[in-house]
Amino acid sequence: MKNLKKMSLLLLALLLVSCSKGDFKEAKTFAGGKVVSASTLNLGQTTYTEYCVSCHGVKGDGNGISAKGMYPPPRNFKLGVYKFANVVGGELPHDEDLARIIRGGLKGSAMLPWDIGDERLDAVIQYIKTFAPETWEGKDKVLGTKFELPVDPFGDVYRHQAIEKGKKVYHITAACTQCHRGYESKENISKFNMEINKAPLKDEEFAADLFQVKPQDGEFNYKVVPPDFTHHELRSITDVPSIVTRLMYGVNGSGMPGWKDVVTDEELWALAYYVQSLRDLKDSPARFELIEKAK
Ligand code: HEC
Ligand code: HEC
Structure with a gap:
C-alpha cells in the first residue's frame, strides 16, 4: 500500500515534468x-x-x-x-x-x-x-527611479494663465522648438524673449526650421519624429498630469530629454497645460489659423 502511494507520487512527478512545455527549465x-x-x-x-x-x-x-x-x-x-x-x-x-x-x-x-x-x-x-x-538578469540589477507628481499650482481655474506661461517656457526658456515646431509668430516669440531675457530677437536669430518638426536620430536605428501636438497622436498621453509625467522623464532613447529640475515644477505644469491646449485644437479651424500665423 505504502509503495503504491510512493509509486503514484513518482508517476505524478514524472507526468508534471514531461507536461511542462517550453524552452525554460x-x-x-x-x-x-x-x-x-x-x-x-x-x-x-x-x-x-x-x-x-x-x-x-x-x-x-x-x-x-x-x-x-x-x-x-x-x-x-x-x-x-x-x-x-x-x-x-x-x-x-x-x-x-x-x-x-x-x-x-x-x-x-x-x-x-x-x-x-x-x-x-x-x-x-x-x-x-x-x-x-x-x-x-542578475540580482545586482536595479529598477529605475520614480518621481512624485508635483502638485498642480494652477488647477482648472488658472488654466488660462498656465497656458500663457507655458507658451513662453516652450518657445524661450526650455526651447522645445529645438526639436518640435514653433506655434507662435516670430513677433510674439520676440516679445516673449523681451519679457524673459530683456532683449528682442532679430530676424537672423530665428532658426530656419523653427516651424518644422526636426526628426531625431535616437538609439533605435530609425529617425524619430517629434510630434506636432495639433496634429499627431501622442503615444503615452491621456490628460494634463500624464503630460507632466512624460515631461519629467522624457522619451528615453528618442532624443527627448527629461525636464525634471531643468525647469521648475510650475513651468512643467505650465508646459503641460500649453501642450494640452495645442492638442485640443486638433482638426479644428482654430488649428489652421494658428498654423497660418506661425510660419
Ligand atoms: C532633443 C529633441 C527634443 C526636445 C528638445 C524636446 N522634445 Fe519632445 N519629443 C522629441 C521626440 C523625438 C519625441 C517623439 C518620441 C517618440 O514618439 O518616440 C517627442 C515627444 C514629445 C511628447 C509626446 C510624448 C508621447 O507620449 O507621445 C511631448 C508631450 C513632448 N515631446 C513635449 C516636449 C516639450 C514640452 C518640450 C520642451 C520642454 C520637448 N518635448 C522638447 C524630441 C524632443
Ligand atoms: C501590430 C504590431 C504589434 C504587436 C502585435 C505588438 N506590438 Fe508592441 N509595439 C509595436 C510598435 C510599433 C511599438 C513601438 C511604438 C513606438 O515606438 O512608438 C511597440 C512597442 C512595444 C513596447 C515598448 C514600449 C516602450 O516604452 O518602449 C513593448 C514593451 C511592447 N511593444 C510589448 C508588446 C507585447 C507584450 C505585445 C503582445 C502582447 C506586443 N507588444 C504586440 C507593435 C506591436
Whole structure:
C-alpha cells in the first residue's frame, strides 16, 4: 500500500515534468530581485507567440512578419531600451510601467492595447526581459527611479494663465522648438524673449526650421519624429498630469530629454497645460489659423 502511494507520487512527478512545455527549465532572477519561475516564463513565451510575435519577432528584435514598412517600427527588445516607462531616462522600467504600456497601447502606433488576463500579462512582461539578458538578469540589477507628481499650482481655474506661461517656457526658456515646431509668430516669440531675457530677437536669430518638426536620430536605428501636438497622436498621453509625467522623464532613447529640475515644477505644469491646449485644437479651424500665423 505504502509503495503504491510512493509509486503514484513518482508517476505524478514524472507526468508534471514531461507536461511542462517550453524552452525554460529554470527560474530566473531579474532586476529588482524578482525571481520568476520557469513555468511563468514558459507561459510568457506562449503568450508572446500568440499575441506579439507577428510584430516583435521570434527573436524579439522587432523584425516580425508584420513589421515591414511599419512606422514607428516595433520595439527591438534586445536593446533593453524603453521609451515610455515612468522612470529616469535610461533606467529600467518597473513591471507596472510595462503593464500600463501593454494594457493601454501606444496611441498613433501599431502597438494596440492588449486585453490579456493578469497572469498572462505578468508572464509576457517577464518573458520579454529574456531578450535582453545583459540588461535584466542578475540580482545586482536595479529598477529605475520614480518621481512624485508635483502638485498642480494652477488647477482648472488658472488654466488660462498656465497656458500663457507655458507658451513662453516652450518657445524661450526650455526651447522645445529645438526639436518640435514653433506655434507662435516670430513677433510674439520676440516679445516673449523681451519679457524673459530683456532683449528682442532679430530676424537672423530665428532658426530656419523653427516651424518644422526636426526628426531625431535616437538609439533605435530609425529617425524619430517629434510630434506636432495639433496634429499627431501622442503615444503615452491621456490628460494634463500624464503630460507632466512624460515631461519629467522624457522619451528615453528618442532624443527627448527629461525636464525634471531643468525647469521648475510650475513651468512643467505650465508646459503641460500649453501642450494640452495645442492638442485640443486638433482638426479644428482654430488649428489652421494658428498654423497660418506661425510660419
Ligand atoms: C501590430 C504590431 C504589434 C504587436 C502585435 C505588438 N506590438 Fe508592441 N509595439 C509595436 C510598435 C510599433 C511599438 C513601438 C511604438 C513606438 O515606438 O512608438 C511597440 C512597442 C512595444 C513596447 C515598448 C514600449 C516602450 O516604452 O518602449 C513593448 C514593451 C511592447 N511593444 C510589448 C508588446 C507585447 C507584450 C505585445 C503582445 C502582447 C506586443 N507588444 C504586440 C507593435 C506591436
Ligand atoms: C532633443 C529633441 C527634443 C526636445 C528638445 C524636446 N522634445 Fe519632445 N519629443 C522629441 C521626440 C523625438 C519625441 C517623439 C518620441 C517618440 O514618439 O518616440 C517627442 C515627444 C514629445 C511628447 C509626446 C510624448 C508621447 O507620449 O507621445 C511631448 C508631450 C513632448 N515631446 C513635449 C516636449 C516639450 C514640452 C518640450 C520642451 C520642454 C520637448 N518635448 C522638447 C524630441 C524632443
